[in-house]
Amino acid sequence: DVKVTQSSRYLVKRTGEKVFLECxxxxxxxxxxxxxxxxxxxxxxxxxxxxxxMKEKGDIPEGYSVSREKKERFSLILESASTNQTSMYLCxxxxxxxxxxxxxxxxxxxxx
Amino acid sequence: DQQVKQNSPSLSVQEGRISILNCxxxxxxxxxxxxxxKYPAEGPTFLISISSIKDKNEDGRFTVFLNKSxxxxxxxxVPSQPGDSAVYFCAASSGGTSYGKLTFGQGTILTVHP
Numbered sequence: 001d002v003k004v005t006q007s008s009r010y011l012v013k014r015t016g017e018k019v020f021l022e023c024x025x026x027x028x029x030x031x032x033x034x035x036x037x038x039x040x041x042x043x044x045x046x047x048x049x050x051x052x053x054m055k056e057k058g059d060i061p062e063g064y065s066v067s068r069e070k071k072e073r074f075s076l077i078l079e080s081a082s083t084n085q086t087s088m089y090l091c092x093x094x095x096x097x098x099x100x101x102x103x104x105x106x107x108x109x110x111x112x
Numbered sequence: 113d114q115q116v117k118q119n120s121p122s123l124s125v126q127e128g129r130i131s132i133l134n135c136x137x138x139x140x141x142x143x144x145x146x147x148x149x150k151y152p153a154e155g156p157t158f159l160i161s162i163s164s165i166k167d168k169n170e171d172g173r174f175t176v177f178l179n180k181s182x183x184x185x186x187x188x189x190v191p192s193q194p195g196d197s198a199v200y201f202c203a204a205s206s207g208g209t210s211y212g213k214l215t216f217g218q219g220t221i222l223t224v225h226p
Binding site: 040041045058090102104106 | 116118121146148153154155156157158161201203212213214215216217218219
């Protein structure tokens, strides 16, 4: 079974702080993704990566950056957290362009 | 611009009856469609998918129907069970050009009453 692990289940940060969300997958998947989930909006893609050191913007990249230095690890960075970034953040991975994404259990981030 | 829409925020069904969840899309480049189920405090889990070359795919109690001309897909759950109570998301992909990224709908909360 694919395992996607997100380092924190819950995080509380202050406005203006730099925040790192970490994600690790154990199935040697090429593609990794960061989504956020908000009520009434579903899951929206922030960034994705299809190879080490490669990254592409998703639908809502503003205020975020990412890092993929190793194949198994994909980090989401909030350079200066704001209250509108309070959300559930979900990391996912997949092997190819076809097929389902495998999700982690999510990080509930609250920015106060 | 919401390219994948689930217009029903919630659905309530009696145990043993059929649950029908609907999804519409606007992007004609989408050619692969999936349904995910999400329980609270867990990540979404893949349920069933369908390629645009098919109009039906079945897996146990779950069947997905695709109507390409109407840009509409639906998920049928028969019979519904209380354990099916969750948020259901439909998602779409444009396949080989997309690196597997999915566009999701807003989700429908399904409640199955015993």
